[in-house]
Amino acid sequence: MSPRTIVVIGATGSQGGAVVKELLANRDLYHVRALTRDPSKPASQRLAALGAEVRSADLNSGSDALAQVFAGAGGIFALTDFWQTQSTTTEIAQGRAIADAAARTETLKHFVWSALPDPVKLSNGQLLNIHHWKGKSLVTEYIQKEHPELWAKTTTVLFPNYFENCITTPDRYLPKKDASGVYTLSFPHSPETVMPNVAIADTGKLVHSILQAGSTYFTKTIAFYSEALSESEKLASIGTQYNVPTKYQKLSSSECQELLESRDGMSPEIALDFAEQLMMFELFGNVYANPEFVQAREIPGLSLQTWSEFIRENDLRRFL
Numbered sequence: 001m002s003p004r005t006i007v008v009i010g011a012t013g014s015q016g017g018a019v020v021k022e023l024l025a026n027r028d029l030y031h032v033r034a035l036t037r038d039p040s041k042p043a044s045q046r047l048a049a050l051g052a053e054v055r056s057a058d059l060n061s062g063s064d065a066l067a068q069v070f071a072g073a074g075g076i077f078a079l080t081d082f083w084q085t086q087s088t089t090t091e092i093a094q095g096r097a098i099a100d101a102a103a104r105t106e107t108l109k110h111f112v113w114s115a116l117p118d119p120v121k122l123s124n125g126q127l128l129n130i131h132h133w134k135g136k137s138l139v140t141e142y143i144q145k146e147h148p149e150l151w152a153k154t155t156t157v158l159f160p161n162y163f164e165n166c167i168t169t170p171d172r173y174l175p176k177k178d179a180s181g182v183y184t185l186s187f188p189h190s191p192e193t194v195m196p197n198v199a200i201a202d203t204g205k206l207v208h209s210i211l212q213a214g215s216t217y218f219t220k221t222i223a224f225y226s227e228a229l230s231e232s233e234k235l236a237s238i239g240t241q242y243n244v245p246t247k248y249q250k251l252s253s254s255e256c257q258e259l260l261e262s263r264d265g266m267s268p269e270i271a272l273d274f275a276e277q278l279m280m281f282e283l284f285g286n287v288y289a290n291p292e293f294v295q296a297r298e299i300p301g302l303s304l305q306t307w308s309e310f311i312r313e314n315d316l317r318r319f320l
């Protein structure tokens with residue numbers, strides 16, 4: 001059988017980059033079509049050098065343009081990047097355009113959709129400001145309602161907190177050394193509150209497993225995480241691994257919001273979105289463990305990296 005063409009959206013980024021890498025390691029199975037807005041940039045050139053077919057595509061260009069780059073695809077890994085525009089309206093328009101184009105792709109056998117759960121449903125109507133979750137969940141609903149034939153071959157993946165956030169955004173995810181030499185980490189969580197976490201580099205392994213499982217995960221929602229961990233637990237492992245004293249500090253939700261504005265430069269609306277997302281786990285527990293989701297940890301043959309393995313393999317001392 002000749003290799004299936006898999007289109008990867010966000011191929012130069014964290015999720016898509018991991019998918020491209022894993023699929024290219026299985027060239028007998030896949031031909032990888034990597035999408036980027038800029039095929040000439042170094043990250044795109046590196047993908048081309050590895051053997052990907054790099055194609056230009058902008059998610060804002062509408063479904064006709066996307067249908068052209070999807071033509072001939074047997075599979076699509078699709079995401080939207082909220083943080084690029086920080087606009088739910090844009091994210092929903094991009095998601096709908098992707099879905100409309102995928103629904104028109106006659107060769108398509110499997111659609112893998114990178115999403116987040118409906119925060120309003122999970123919080124029983126209490127958390128109304130987590131826009132970067134809500135927009136993605138509305139796209140999921142759109143696929144189900146407007147494109148039932150596409151939905152019949154869709155696997156929705158709920159992404160968790162990335163371990164790698166502590167490398168890409170160390171100010172937020174790693175402790176800061178104070179005047180007395182203690183490394184303090186601040187989150188609006190009680191020390192025992194856990195969040196789902198994963199090494200985002202493992203996205204490729206997950207998507208490969210999903211694609212190889214044929215119809216097994218069609219219409220299913222997969223909660224993708226290797227471990228449910230508290231930030232205080234992660235901090236304690238950092239202390240042990242790098243032999244430094246640590247302290248965990250619980251902030252109130254509004255203190256967290258203020259810090260996201262002053263330290264990370266978020267607008268008040270985005271800081272509220274982000275802080276409420278963290279509060280989801282404080283108020284409602286590990287919502288990813290909901291029995292209606294397939295747990296990625298239980299997918300046969302899929303081995304996901306743990307936090308202790310991650311901090312052994314990635315030297316975080318350079319950020320401390």
Ligand SMILES: NC(=O)c1ccc[n+]([C@@H]2O[C@H](COP(=O)([O-])OP(=O)(O)OC[C@H]3O[C@@H](n4cnc5c(N)ncnc54)[C@H](OP(=O)(O)O)[C@@H]3O)[C@@H](O)[C@H]2O)c1
Nearest residue numbers: 010012013014015036037058059080081082159160161162
């Ligand atoms: N960080 C977390 O802990 C976390 C957890 C769960 C979910 N998420 C979600 O993950 C998503 C981001 O994925 P990521 O972490 O893989 O992002 P990333 O590493 O920042 O990469 C973003 C990718 O999206 C592509 N992209 C952005 N805007 C585009 C557009 N208009 N047209 C075409 N491509 C576009 C970029 O491609 P080019 O620049 O090459 O065009 C790039 O490859 C966000 O929606 C976020 O909500 C993040």
